[in-house]
Amino acid sequence: MSDKVNPLKGISVVLVFAGFMWFLWWSLSNTSSELPSQLIDRPVPQFSVSELLDENKQHTPDLFKEKISLLNVFASWCPACYDEHPYWDIYAQRDDLQIVGLNYKDKKDKALYFLETQGNPYEHILFDSSGRLGIEFGVYGAPETFLIGPNGKVRYRHVGVVTPAVFEEKFEPLISQIKQGF
Amino acid sequence: MKFFTFIFVSFFSLIATANVAIFKFENELQEKRFKVLVAELRCPTCQNQNLADSNSMVAEDLKQIVYEQIIAGKTDEQILSFMKQRYGEFILYEPEIQSNIILWVGPFIFLVLALTGFLIWYKNNKVESSDD
Structure with missing residues (x-):
């Protein structure tokens, strides 16, 4: 039996093993409870729901044509929505964005009271008291925010509060991409 | 002691059946399919529970949808693909891919x-x- 152990062989075995361990570690730390949206790069689902502030007015996906939209799923029963709401005043000041609300599984009077006391940053508000539109969008908790391109396709979905940091990091790059035609 | 255990245990079984009892089915097969489906589907909000065990808002809505679609004559496959289209493979406890x-x-x-x-x-x- 030869006494010499090929050093290359030994190193490669260690490297392969280390690589595998790294992969396992990476898989562990990569687990996220955030569900990926099924709508990414797909058109928004078909719908026809009334405007919260005017029940005679119907909204359809045509709402998202022409402008880049942020669709914010909110409700008066959702504690984090109160934290998030002031930020929407900031985003609503931008001319290049259309801020649309989706009032999710709320009572009308409570929703109106929420807007009265917290302010109304939305250009339009989809009134989804049954929560069925939310399910079409794959909503599983409020607040959620969808970035929708002027072609009516969903580009991104964020679950949780859209803080200015989140906006800067996640939304801004995609918004400039959309503007460049991607 | 046995008596109290009995009361305690039967209280739980009442909760468990109360969930299904809200839904009125036309026949036993429909009810059976419902029970299997809500056990196979995962609650998107709570993630460690199936729809049957969860009382979260989304889970309640999804159960209602499963019920409506069964009554409307949809097949199990159609119902599962409805869920998958909206919530992804994740919602199936036994993902296909x-x-x-x-x-x-x-x-x-x-x-x-x-x-x-x-x-x-x-x-x-x-x-x-x-x-x-």
Whole structure:
């Protein structure tokens, strides 16, 4: 039996093993409870729901044509929505964005009271008291925010509060991409 | 003591049946299908529970949808694909495409690699020892 152990062989075995361990570690730390949206790069689902502030007015996906939209799923029963709401005043000041609300599984009077006391940053508000539109969008908790391109396709979905940091990091790059035609 | 245990336990079974009892089915098969489906579907909000066990708002809505679609004559496959289109593979407790395929195949790959390695080592060893 030869006494010499090929050093290359030994190193490669260690490297392969280390690589595998790294992969396992990476898989562990990569687990996220955030569900990926099924709508990414797909058109928004078909719908026809009334405007919260005017029940005679119907909204359809045509709402998202022409402008880049942020669709914010909110409700008066959702504690984090109160934290998030002031930020929407900031985003609503931008001319290049259309801020649309989706009032999710709320009572009308409570929703109106929420807007009265917290302010109304939305250009339009989809009134989804049954929560069925939310399910079409794959909503599983409020607040959620969808970035929708002027072609009516969903580009991104964020679950949780859209803080200015989140906006800067996640939304801004995609918004400039959309503007460049991607 | 036995009596209290009985009361305690029966209280739980009441909760468990109350969930299904809200829904009125036309026949037993429909009810059976409902029970299987809500057990197979995962609650998107709570993630460690199926729809049957969850009282979260989304889970309640999804159960209602499963019920409505069964009554409307949809097949199990149609109902599952409805859910999958909106919430992804995740909602199925038994996903069709294994995103964790490495966990299933990995050990066998390692077994084959180890056996091959062993055979090569064994062969070399044998040749060298016969030289002695």
